[in-house]
Amino acid sequence: MAFEPPQRLVRALGESVPDADDWVDKLPDTAGQAVALRELTVERVQVPGGRSSLVVLVRRPDGTPAVLKLVPPRSRPESERAALAHWDGRGAVQLLEPFVTEGVLLLERLHPDVSVRSLPEAKALLEAAGTLRRLWVEPPDDHVFETVAERTGRQADAMRSAPAEVAALVRAALDGRESLLAAPPEERLLHGTFRQSKVLSGTRAPWLAVGPDPVVGECAFDLARLVRDRVEDLIATPSGAATTRRRVKRLAESLEVDQERLRGWTLFRAVESGVRALRVGRPRDAELLLEFAGWL
Numbered sequence: 001m002a003f004e005p006p007q008r009l010v011r012a013l014g015e016s017v018p019d020a021d022d023w024v025d026k027l028p029d030t031a032g033q034a035v036a037l038r039e040l041t042v043e044r045v046q047v048p049g050g051r052s053s054l055v056v057l058v059r060r061p062d063g064t065p066a067v068l069k070l071v072p073p074r075s076r077p078e079s080e081r082a083a084l085a086h087w088d089g090r091g092a093v094q095l096l097e098p099f100v101t102e103g104v105l106l107l108e109r110l111h112p113d114v115s116v117r118s119l120p121e122a123k124a125l126l127e128a129a130g131t132l133r134r135l136w137v138e139p140p141d142d143h144v145f146e147t148v149a150e151r152t153g154r155q156a157d158a159m160r161s162a163p164a165e166v167a168a169l170v171r172a173a174l175d176g177r178e179s180l181l182a183a184p185p186e187e188r189l190l191h192g193t194f195r196q197s198k199v200l201s202g203t204r205a206p207w208l209a210v211g212p213d214p215v216v217g218e219c220a221f222d223l224a225r226l227v228r229d230r231v232e233d234l235i236a237t238p239s240g241a242a243t244t245r246r247r248v249k250r251l252a253e254s255l256e257v258d259q260e261r262l263r264g265w266t267l268f269r270a271v272e273s274g275v276r277a278l279r280v281g282r283p284r285d286a287e288l289l290l291e292f293a294g295w296l
Helices: 007-016 020-038 077-087 121-135 148-159 164-182 219-227 231-236 240-254 259-279 283-294
Strands: 041-045 054-059 065-070 104-108 111-115 188-190 199-201 207-209 215-217
Touching (some): 121 199, 148 215, 148 259, 164 283, 215 219, 219 259
């Protein structure tokens, strides 16, 4: 079978990953070797798939359905592996193999076309928040996960070169980050990129998280990405700003997170994403994200 990467993946990697072309060019051979090593039967490549990995639906030698995931080094696959191993299926997809092939993960098969995002908005937020709460556990004592301070430090450096027209928002986001990091609450292992589309329907549990980019830090940082889910719908409604503020309050209360810290991290993450969208030539996405940030 030809393991052609979906165009969505090729475009996204081209925007964000240096030397992505080399990894993509080698992908058919890498996937073929991973399949042969595990004696897997390939069903199909998941399309449109994600923006940072190739996902292949397979069956193991005993017929059990599974997912083979191939991830470029820049997307920290070994960090994902370590987090999934630590969660051990509690709130997240199960890692199926004990041995390691760099950049290759064999995972429990969920229902790839059924995410929490398919639910009505209020129900989707409730189910997503409940799943996220299960992931917030103490990190291993000897962990090597990136911290929120480290990750946002790299992001802050890139934000400082943003165009002048967004300078006020960038300054507010950067000042807010400094204040938040000055007195952080208890640290937990976080998903890192959590949103409704990262919560899939499963057989072992109704909903399980996939695709972490794990980080260690305060829970409000993780929850902040969920606040802006369906941002295009929020922007399209006259009550979008008020709805956003109510969402911050409701999520903070339901997950026992400080509301002002959640607002601060939501602002930082929205501005960072908006500036990055400008940098890679996605002006429409940038416009949505920065308008959303202005409501906070």
